[in-house]
Amino acid sequence: MLNIGEAAKATGLPTKTVRYYAEIELVVPSGRSENGYRLYADTELSKLTFVRRARAFGFSVERCRELLSLYEDQNRSSANVKSIALRHLVEIEEKLADLQKLHAELSHLAQACHGDARPDCPILDSFAGPHSREE
């Protein structure tokens, strides 16, 4: 049984985050020592690691909660997990498309900007212009 600092080190999460996950009941410690320290057993270390990995994949904490309950469920089907993952993939693709569009437009503007001491700048000009959005 590790206390919070050791559990943090073992799972690669900041101590504060582990405490936060306990508070929101995402991963609750297996118990407390007599002096009130949080104690983490192997099962909880696995869950913390699981959450760290899933978060790194961009899953929200609430998604992690779903995933964790499937992870814990001996009778889960892989279909459940896959559908959550696919849903998530769609979101990633949307963000990706937005960012790519943004990147293309902004780098175009930056290229058009001569970037010297003169005051006129195509970037600012494109931000100004007619008021209402015409998308």
Add this chain to the structure above:
Amino acid sequence: MLNIGEAAKATGLPTKTVRYYAEIELVVPSGRSENGYRLYADTELSKLTFVRRARAFGFSVERCRELLSLYEDQNRSSANVKSIALRHLVEIEEKLADLQKLHAELSHLAQACHGDARPDCPILDSFAGPHSREE
């Protein structure tokens, strides 16, 4: 001089957001009517539009503040603006790379997952595994 609702409509921003921008002194109304309503003149409408566009490009509100001061500055140089834009482009590229990596890994996992009633699932398996991160 437009009141807040009209200004919002004219610039394509939600009323709440316009009020928020006034509160954080990003774009302050040119005045108040006798009954206390915020009033927006043309200059402020331009600034609001400017901010909406810059925000759509992913610039943070604080970046917008920088940009806005350059925008207002008659003696600005385009170099200042360009350097902010380039800084921002680098950030976009980093996010893009992260997302692409994420997408590749997750779609690989989803493909490997048979997605039926069986409990074993490569996605969950990859989230579990050894504790400490080995990046």
Add this chain to the structure above:
DNA sequence: TATAGACCTTCCAGTAACTGGAAGGTCAAG
């Protein structure tokens, strides 16, 4: 004139997922 509805005002609280800090208890080493 009454009243309905659509405006406007302020202030308070909540969102997501932490992070930082203060005040104080505990523990091991030198």
Add this chain to the structure above:
DNA sequence: CTTGACCTTCCAGTTACTGGAAGGTCTATA
């Protein structure tokens, strides 16, 4: 016995809004 590194709780701040309540104002219509 003190120093430093732990741990605890609680409170506040972050980003950029968004929602809602309570209440004032304006305009049209019956």
